[in-house]
Amino acid sequence: MYKKNFKKERSEFEEQVIQINRVSRTMKGGRRMSFRVLVVVGNKKGKVGIGTAKSNEILGAVNKAVAKAKKNLITVTIINGTIPHEAKVKFGSALLFMKPASRGTSIIAGGSVRLIVSMAGIKDILTKIIGSSNKINNAKATILGLSQMRKINKTEEQVNKNN
Numbered sequence: 001m002y003k004k005n006f007k008k009e010r011s012e013f014e015e016q017v018i019q020i021n022r023v024s025r026t027m028k029g030g031r032r033m034s035f036r037v038l039v040v041v042g043n044k045k046g047k048v049g050i051g052t053a054k055s056n057e058i059l060g061a062v063n064k065a066v067a068k069a070k071k072n073l074i075t076v077t078i079i080n081g082t083i084p085h086e087a088k089v090k091f092g093s094a095l096l097f098m099k100p101a102s103r104g105t106s107i108i109a110g111g112s113v114r115l116i117v118s119m120a121g122i123k124d125i126l127t128k129i130i131g132s133s134n135k136i137n138n139a140k141a142t143i144l145g146l147s148q149m150r151k152i153n154k155t156e157e158q159v160n161k162n163n
Contacts, residue, residue, distance in 0.1 A: 013041045015066050016119060018050075018112045019135045020058060038112070038136055039065035041073070042119025048146065049073040050116065050139050077149040081123035084149055091141035094132035098145050101126045112139040120146060 019038040024031045035058050042048035051068030055061035077084050082100040089096045096113065101124040107117055109127040112135045117125055129138055 012043050013047075013070065014044065014119065015039055015041045015062075015069070016115050017062060018115055018139060020061075023054065035061045037061040037065045038139060039069050040112070040116050040119050040139070041066055041069035042116075042121070044119060044121040046076050046078055046121055047073050048076060048116060048120040048143070050143055052136060074143060074147045076120045076122070076146045077151050078120070078122055082125055083122060083146075084151070087145045087148060089141045089145035089148070091144055092132065092134070092137040094134065094137040094141045095130040096138065096141040096145055097128045097130070098142075099126040100124070111135060113142045116142045116146070 017037060017039055021036040022033060023036050024033050034054050034056050036052060036054045037058065038050065038052050039062060040048065040050050049069040049072040051065040051070075051072060053061050053064030053068055055064060081103060083098060085100065087098045089098070101108070103124055105124040105126070107114055107122065107125055109117055109125065110129060113127050113129060116139060117127070132138060
């Protein structure tokens with residue numbers, strides 16, 4: 001009869017789950033369990049976003065978080081596979097240092113910062129997280145730091161090379 005063509009359309013974005021937490025709240029009949037998920041979405045070409053969501057099932061929470069992450073995409077300035085300049089970002093109790101690295105260094109980062117930076121398409125970077133082990137605060141600090149990167153003109157690059 002009819003052969004329908006059900007092809008799932010491929011998105012340009014890749015998604016990666018950073019953290020899954022089981023959350024419980026006490027109600028009259030007992031405890032209600034739900035799941036909170038932190039997801040990063042990126043195309044490895046300069047666009048990246050994070051999203052958090054809760055649901056009774058993990059898959060539902062992941063789908064909601066991916067939708068939120070796609071709404072909150074930022075564009076990252078990448079020059080020669082690294083960031084254009086140093087950054088020091090504070091979000092909550094998380095303090096994040098980001099520094100450009102020479103070609104071949106790779107990503108030196110921990111936790112959620114590594115996933116977000118790799119999804120953005122940055123190949124070489126040095127980072128350090130101080131003050132917090134909370135993955136959500138670290139992820140938000142990373143996004144804040146990457147969104148603050150400014151574009152450097154060619155004249156500024158030449159001045160920096162000469163000095």
